[in-house]
Amino acid sequence: MSETAVNNGVNVEALLGAREALTEAPEAAQFKWRASCEWKNGTHSHSTVESFFGLGEEQSRTTVFNFDADHPEVFASEDNGATPVEYVLVGLASCLTAGVAAVAQHREIQLNSVVATLEGGMDIQGILGIDGDVRNGFDGIKVSFKIDADADDDDIKALVAQSQKRSAVYDIITNPTNVIVEVN
């Protein structure tokens, strides 16, 4: 192990402290994540992310995050933003990557660079209603990590495996979730 302290910019002490505190107070662990979305024109929409609920109270941020979604020109759209399914890839990639950093910090592995490349396969006969046997969503997602870290190959593989084990988005994608959509 190197003499200098490992620093991946993750405050593991704070995370471990939170883990301990929330073990004692599980009700504070109940979070609600939110987004809102407004239709612009055609397939173009504008979403914002701001407040969330957690640690027993409403939490606010100083910044509102904005996301434009649209479809590319081959779908006869204006390409004002990434497609919604690409946002799903972004969500998975960023969740796994954050996990790699956190696990590496906890295991005292210095990361030098981490790059994830994702590809989701899709047969669009599903969304176009051409073939009822084809699902709408991805038929599979491939994630490739390129990681430069001060650790051997198996330790790096273990970082990526543990990151999947603890990832919220990985869980959301790999396991069923009830979705209730209302119209008010």
Place this chain on the structure above:
Amino acid sequence: MIIGAGHAGLAMSRCLADRSIDHVVLERGDVANSWKTERWDSLRLLTPNWQSRLPDFSYEGDDPDGYRTMPEVIDFLDGYAQTISAPVEAQTTATSVRANDSGYRVGTDQGEWQCKTLVMAMGACNIPNVPKLADAVPAGITSVTPMDYRNPDQIEDGGVLVVGASATGTQIGDELHRSGRPVTLAVGEHIRAPRLYRGRDIEWWMDVAGVHDERYDEIDDINRARRVPSLQLAGSPERRMLDLNALTDIGVKLCGRFVGINDGKAQFSGSLANQCDLSDLKMGRLLNTFDEWAAENGIDDEVDASHRFDATRIEASPPLGLDFAKSGIKTILWATGYRPDYSWLDVDVFDRKGNVRHVGGIVDAPGLYLMGLQFLRRRKSALIDGAADDARDLSTHLAAYLDENAAVAGS
């Protein structure tokens, strides 16, 4: 008082007798009751014969590397109970335990007992841990738990979905598939382990390298260690490795964790690849530990050469769903673990998950002790071989507690 006349309760009985502490061992059935009444026919112990070392009693036969059948386990424990003249009250079921000024009042179906201290040694496998999901299983599909399972003859012809890929699920899945009932195995977290490594039993390696002796107060996250599933092992005369690759080789179909039932269809997690990666990596780390130990202790020449096993093979796109009606599945076998039964314990010692609060078997109530649970005091605590050290430690604590109480009472 000790509740349970299995290996843990008997080991404690021996240690208390050594200290001349008066006690009885309550047993709802006869000695080794769970082994007699709650195990399937073909099961053999996962640990080799030499490894069942109880206080003042161990294996003396001519097959130290063999794995006991259930009748042999029962004989072994019966022999121990007789050798140590354990004061067993058989056919006596504890129905309630309450704390009072002089210790604990124990209600049984044979009358009441009063004791100063109480050791709960009923084991960790009293109730099959069947997930809520089982409630949604469509009509026409039979659910079976490993506690009710005896042999393939009792299972309807047709496909079987085995849920869980630890020792129980892989062994029963193997047996059912070989009986002509096509098995689909839902695989969640599991701990892959070779039966033999470098020509020696994995239990030998865990024993000599000190892995089994790791203590609850020495490891990083004891709560997590206590939840780790059992090693994916089988005790067969051929000493074969029964991992997912071996099951794939005979035609068992692997899919991810069983996570839902929707519209008559089973839903499986898309996480199979990672579950297998995690397990392969974990096994690699364990084998590294053994290699390091062998090198440090200069025994590289006494064992076979170091090697690694092929990665777990899975399909490129394992099934995410299964239509019960179309697939021909008739039975679901829930190899999803067990939990202890504390329904009779009326003492305020439970955490919010219903587990008893304890530190290394010393329960959060004076004079109350636990034995035989996963990683209670050491990694080996749930093994027959783990009972001796735990019984010595806990009987020392118990004796000190009685002395202290006697001193207070006498002052």
